[in-house]
Amino acid sequence: NAGVTQTPKFRILKIGQSMTLQCAQDMNHNYMYWYRQDPGMGLKLIYYSVGAGITDKGEVPNGYNVSRSTTEDFPLRLELAAPSQTSVYFCASRGPINQPQHFGDGTRLSIL
Amino acid sequence: KNEVEQSPQNLTAQEGEFITINCSYSVGISALHWLQQHPGGGIVSLFMLSSGKKKHGRLIATINIQEKHSSLHITASHPRDSAVYICAVRAAMDSNYQLIWGAGTKLIIKP
Numbered sequence: 001n002a003g004v005t006q007t008p009k010f011r012i013l014k015i016g017q018s019m020t021l022q023c024a025q026d027m028n029h030n031y032m033y034w035y036r037q038d039p040g041m042g043l044k045l046i047y048y049s050v051g052a053g054i055t056d057k058g059e060v061p062n063g064y065n066v067s068r069s070t071t072e073d074f075p076l077r078l079e080l081a082a083p084s085q086t087s088v089y090f091c092a093s094r095g096p097i098n099q100p101q102h103f104g105d106g107t108r109l110s111i112l
Numbered sequence: 113k114n115e116v117e118q119s120p121q122n123l124t125a126q127e128g129e130f131i132t133i134n135c136s137y138s139v140g141i142s143a144l145h146w147l148q149q150h151p152g153g154g155i156v157s158l159f160m161l162s163s164g165k166k167k168h169g170r171l172i173a174t175i176n177i178q179e180k181h182s183s184l185h186i187t188a189s190h191p192r193d194s195a196v197y198i199c200a201v202r203a204a205m206d207s208n209y210q211l212i213w214g215a216g217t218k219l220i221i222k223p
Contacts, residue, residue, distance in 0.1 A: 033210075040215075041215060042116075042198065042213040042214055042215040042216060043198070043200075043211075043213045044213075045210060045211075048210065058210065088153060090155060092155075098160075099160075100145060100147075100157035100160045101145075101157065101211070102157070103154065103155040103156070103157075105152075105153065105154050106153045106154070106155075108153075
């Protein structure tokens with residue numbers, strides 16, 4: 001099973017560019033999450049979704065947008081990249097309430 | 113003050129030593145997670161517990177709900193245990209399973 005798949009693994013952007021980080025899961029999980037992890041820091045929740053068509057802001061949503069048109073996919077969009085968005089981005093999904101979150105391998109994003 | 117505090121922040125030990133990593137939290141919780149982040153960046157869930165103790169191989173996780181404290185123990189540590197260990201809690205009143213994350217403990221096991 002693939003689990004949670006994130007693409008790309010690495011990306012360098014120029015200030016002001018836009019891009020979409022892709023996240024797909026094949027476990028039929030309703031809950032999906034986007035986190036960012038800055039060097040030496042803990043994970044911070046950007047956005048989450050409790051099912052197709054439903055998304056909500058997390059702790060640090062500014063500068064990002066998400067959509068959830070299908071159960072499988074939960075893309076994260078950066079519209080106007082800023083150096084402060086240089087980070088490692090993790091996508092995660094979860095099934096029933098008594099189960100842990102499953103993480104993708106992360107996307108390392110640098111804004112120069 | 114963070115709602116989830118881990119100690120120590122960094123830990124270096126020799127192969128074979130018994131390792132303890134601590135997690136204290138200030139909110140009422142319904143579950144506590146321990147996760148491992150490998151040097152390459154991948155994050156793996158180790159334990160999810162709401163009471164008592166769980167064991168998997170050389171890893172043991174305990175939680176004391178009254179004292180709002182959890183520990184992760186590694187017996188007979190090995191260099192491959194070198195990783196960042198992260199504690200995260202689900203607040204008791206949270207209905208969407210958002211986790212509150214600790215900053216992690218970086219563990220290095222020397223051969």
